[in-house]
Amino acid sequence: MTATVGYDCVEVGTELPERLFPLRRADLIRYAGASGDFNPIHWNERVATDAGLPGVIAHGMLTMATAARLVTDWIGDPGAVEEFGVKFSSPVVVPDDDEGATVSVRGVVEKKLDGNRVVVNLTTRCGGEKVLMAARATVRLG
Amino acid sequence: MMPLNQDFVGRRFVSPVPFQVGREHIRQFARAVGDDNPLHHDVEAARAAGYADLVAPPTFLATATPGALGLPTDDPALGLDYALIVHGEQRFTLRRPVVAGDELVTTSTLTGIRTAGRNEVLVTTYQYETTSGEEVAVGTCTLVSRGTAAPRDIPAGEGTR
Numbered sequence: 001m002t003a004t005v006g007y008d009c010v011e012v013g014t015e016l017p018e019r020l021f022p023l024r025r026a027d028l029i030r031y032a033g034a035s036g037d038f039n040p041i042h043w044n045e046r047v048a049t050d051a052g053l054p055g056v057i058a059h060g061m062l063t064m065a066t067a068a069r070l071v072t073d074w075i076g077d078p079g080a081v082e083e084f085g086v087k088f089s090s091p092v093v094v095p096d097d098d099e100g101a102t103v104s105v106r107g108v109v110e111k112k113l114d115g116n117r118v119v120v121n122l123t124t125r126c127g128g129e130k131v132l133m134a135a136r137a138t139v140r141l142g
Numbered sequence: 143m144m145p146l147n148q149d150f151v152g153r154r155f156v157s158p159v160p161f162q163v164g165r166e167h168i169r170q171f172a173r174a175v176g177d178d179n180p181l182h183h184d185v186e187a188a189r190a191a192g193y194a195d196l197v198a199p200p201t202f203l204a205t206a207t208p209g210a211l212g213l214p215t216d217d218p219a220l221g222l223d224y225a226l227i228v229h230g231e232q233r234f235t236l237r238r239p240v241v242a243g244d245e246l247v248t249t250s251t252l253t254g255i256r257t258a259g260r261n262e263v264l265v266t267t268y269q270y271e272t273t274s275g276e277e278v279a280v281g282t283c284t285l286v287s288r289g290t291a292a293p294r295d296i297p298a299g300e301g302t303r
Contacts, residue, residue, distance in 0.1 A: 021176065034167075034174035035205050039224055051225040052288065060229030065175040065201045072200070078179055078239065079193060081200040085233030085282075137200075 002142040003075035007116040010141060016074050016107035016120065021066045023058050023092060024100030031062045045096065058092040063103060063131055067124045070105040071137045082117065083138040090129040101126050116141050144221050145292045146255050146262050153252050155214065160245040160273050161206040168196045168242055175199060188241070195242035203234055203270060203279055206246050213252060213266060213285075222287065230263060230284035237277055245273045262287040 028042050037059055040047040048056045064086050072078040094101045104125045111119040117140050124132040165185070172182035180187035181197040188196050215222050240246070247270075254265045268281040 027174070027176075030174045034171040037204075039227065041225055041228075047225055053228075057228075060232065061201055061204045062175065064232055065177075065199060068200050069175065069177055072177070072179065076179075077191070078177075078181055078199055079191075079197045081236060081239075083233070083235045084200050085231070087231045088229045091228065 003077045003080045003140060005075050005141050007112070007118070007141040010109050010112070010118055012109055012112060014109040016070055016109075018104055018106035019070055021069070021103045021105065022100055023062065023066070023094055023103055024098070025056065025094055025096055027100070028056065028058055028062065028094055031059055031065075035059065035061060037061065053091065053093075055093045055095065058094050058101065060086075060088045063088070063092050063124065064135075066103055067105050067122050067132060067135055068137065070107050070122060071120050071139055074107075075139055075141065080140040081137055082140060084136070086122075086124075086135040087133040088131070089133040090126075090131045092126045092131050103131065110136070113138070143223070143226075143290045145257075145290055146222060146264070146287060147220050148255055150214070150220050150252050151255055155250045155252075157246075157248045160247050163198060163202075163206070163240055163242050163244040163246065165196050165242040167205070168198045168202065171202050171205065172199055175201075185242075193239070193241055198240040198242075200234060200236065200239075201232075202240055203236075203268075203281060204232070206240075206270060207248055207250065207268060213250065213264070221290075223290070226288045226290060228286050228288060230286045231282065232284070233282045234279055235281070236279045240270075240278060244278065246270050246278060247273060257291045258286075260289050260291050260293075262290050 107120045107122045110121040120137045122135040249269045251267050264285045266283045270279040
């Protein structure tokens with residue numbers, strides 16, 4: 001399949017509007033099961049605080065996957081992602097309540113490359129903190 | 143707390159058995175990241191889009207890493223305390239998307255352990271190949287081992303975040 005967004009319809013500076021993604025404790029448990037990452041800092045308050053963290057934190061890979069959704073939902077084709085890299089700059093602390101944490105993701109087309117590819121720079125925040133830095137995805141457009 | 147064992151730098155770890163990418167695992171992973179794109183769930187939709195089978199989300203490869211992070215985390219000789227580990231950086235470069243039915247062999251190489259303030263930073267690279275030798279993707283993972291650096295050589299004022 002090809003992406004539903006056409007290369008010619010996109011300019012440097014084209015924005016991917018902000019979306020909000022809730023992350024609750026149950027989402028962390030679900031991600032632990034699906035990914036096989038059972039590090040207790042992602043589900044056990046006692047272990048997390050003993051390790052010096054402010055509380056249970058989301059898997060970095062869950063935050064990364066959440067940020068990826070802004071791009072793959074935009075282009076429609078998750079198979080069109082060629083490169084995706086992030087730095088984890090601040091933990092996403094997920095409180096043990098009904099609201100959990102809210103991660104906001106927005107993006108902007110930063111570069112147009114050959115082969116109908118573009119680089120999208122993603123800004124991912126939680127509670128006012130940037131939780132990802134240098135978050136860039138290279139994707140093939142239609 | 144003891145610093146990590148530098149003798150492990152340069153070691154390669156190859157998955158002992160291929161990682162079989164299964165449809166239900168792709169669906170389960172996609173649900174876990176809240177992704178309802180039909181290419182992750184509906185085989186007919188994936189085939190109609192030109193893929194051999196269900197398409198895995200781009201970060202699914204993290205699950206194809208053998209054991210814990212492709213590192214011998216349970217080998218006491220490395221000296222790694224899992225609870226002190228947080229993720230620093232992650233990157234994937236995909237030659238093609240991972241699809242259900244792929245059988246992947248992962249080679250992970252611990253390329254470095256460096257000190258950053260009181261923390262230690264482990265850099266691991268990954269190569270994901272099919273059992274027939276086709277390179278599907280490469281990846282890099284940086285992990286931070288919090289507070290395990292040797293106490294010497296810490297400039298005043300620098301420490302864990």
